[in-house]
Amino acid sequence: MAINLKKGQRISLKKEAPGLTNVMCGLGWDVAESKGLFGLFKGNDFDLDASVLCLTSKGKLKxxxxxxxxxxxxHGSGAITHLGDNLTGEGQGDDEQILVDLTKVPDDIVRLVFVVNIYKARQRQQSFGQVKNAFVRLVNLSNNKEIARYSLLGEEYEGKTGMILAEVYRDDGEWKMQAVGTGVMANGLQEMTNEYY
Structure with missing residues (x-):
């Protein structure tokens, strides 16, 4: 049974899924409905973009x-594959998926930071406060069992346009996961990555 992580909680992937080598990080979300003059409506489509930052032991991007x-x-190493962009968040389950082969992650990369940002958030006047049912989950691809899930509460992220969701990191040769859930104000992925150079 999957672990429902709380903000800041860490787990050992070795302990929760012995022999784990290939994982899928799935991200999903729905857009909260707004009340308009003529009842409920949905505003502009929310295009949330999931990304992975591959950091060195100094917390930097090479x-x-x-x-x-x-x-x-x-990724050039063949360790990480993003399965493509979902422009609207429509549909059930994962809206975007990222595959990671932990055995291929280069030794000098010790931290995989999973982030998500709202595309053109400022122009569209959108924030994570308008997103509901957002989650990040880690799945063991050898048996398709969910290892852990972290769900976000939209109201607490009002005004935030980017989110550091979770980290998968190496600690003494062992892979672990931490639920982060930190909202940031950033106009796109470039702004979110600037501090890591």
Missing amino acids: SKSDVIYFGNLN
Whole structure:
């Protein structure tokens, strides 16, 4: 049974899924309905973009190629594959998925930071306060069992346009996961990554 993580909680992937090598990080969300003059309506589509930042032990990106997102779907090592952009968040389950082969992650990359941002958030006047049922989950691809899930409460992120969701990191040679859930105000992925160079 999957663990429902609380903000800041850490788990050992070795303990929760012995022998784990390939994982899928799934992200999902729905857009909260707004009340208008003529009842309920949905505003502009929310385009949430999931990305992975591959950080060194110093917490830095070595290059732009260590950011995996809709414009760079594959890491050069073959360890990380983004399965593509979902422009609306429509549908059930995961809206975006990222595959990670933990055995191929280069030794100098010790932290995989999973982030999400709202595309054109400022222009569209959108924030995570208008998003509901947002979650990040980690699935063991050898048996398709969910290892852990972290659900976000939209109201607490009013005004935030980016989110650091979770981290998968190496600690003494062992992979672990931490639920982060930190909202940031950033106009796009570039702004979110600036502090990591």
